[in-house]
Amino acid sequence: xxxxxxxxxxxxxxxxxxxxxxxxxxxxxxxxxxxxxxxxxxxxxxxxxxxxxxxxxxxxxxxxxxxxxxxxxxxxxxxxxxxxxxxxxxxxxxxxxxxxxxxxxxxxxxxxxxxxxxxxxxxxxxxxxxxxxxxxxxxxxxxxxxxxx
Numbered sequence: 474x475x476x477x478x479x480x481x482x483x484x485x486x487x488x489x490x491x492x493x494x495x496x497x498x499x500x501x502x503x504x505x506x507x508x509x510x511x512x513x514x515x516x517x518x519x520x521x522x523x524x525x526x527x528x529x530x531x532x533x534x535x536x537x538x539x540x541x542x543x544x545x546x547x548x549x550x551x552x553x554x555x556x557x558x559x560x561x562x563x564x565x566x567x568x569x570x571x572x573x574x575x576x577x578x579x580x581x582x583x584x585x586x587x588x589x590x591x592x593x594x595x596x597x598x599x600x601x602x603x604x605x606x607x608x609x610x611x612x613x614x615x616x617x618x619x620x621x622x
Contacts, residue, residue, distance in 0.1 A: 477584055478524060478542055481614050482508060484579045485522055485544060489569045496571070498564035500550060513602050514549035518565060522546050525611075538618050546610040553604065555596055562606030566592045569610060579614065589613045 475483075486508055492501040498518075505519035525543040532539050550565045552558035570590045578585045590612050597605035 477581075477616065478527060480581060481542060481579060481585065482522060482524055482544065484581060485546070485573065485612060488572050488579065489520060489522075489546065491568075491572060493565065493568040496564075496568040498550065498561060498568050500561075500565050500568070502548070502565070513600075514597065514605050514607075517549045517551045517605050518561075520546055520548040520565075520569065532617055540616050540618065542614045542616075544612040544614070546612060548608045548610070549597065549602070550606050550608075551604055552606060555598075558596055558604070558606035559594060560606075562594050562608045566594060566608035566610055573612060585614050585616045587615045589615075 486506055490503050490506040492503045494501060500518040502518050502520055505516045507521045510523050511521050523545045525545055527540055527542040529538050529540040548565050548569060550561035552561045570592060573588060573590055577587050579588055590610055592608055592610045594606060594608040597607045
């Protein structure tokens, strides 16, 4: 069995790998989600997921630990104009956010407690990715455990 951070990483990939045809964006990224950082946008539309860190604190009672793991999702959506790219990538980012927050335990009930998603978006031209909007989602997953792992 994998550590909790790996379980969460794989769960996020499963959750967001969807066809959002009936969502805000109308885009299908069901086969275009990868774990790990990529250079530029390998496929548009797509998303990649990266693990950032886990910070732990002592819990309220002896022998309990409160932890928060942070993951980053970068998603890409195309468009012919700046406004179209930003609208498309914001719609895709919100489809992803909705998928993640439907079940606040990510389907790992007992192992995770809550998930929060922050997002920002910009034009890919700032990073040399032409005709593409880029959104960055920060996913924060909290948990309490008897052990530090």
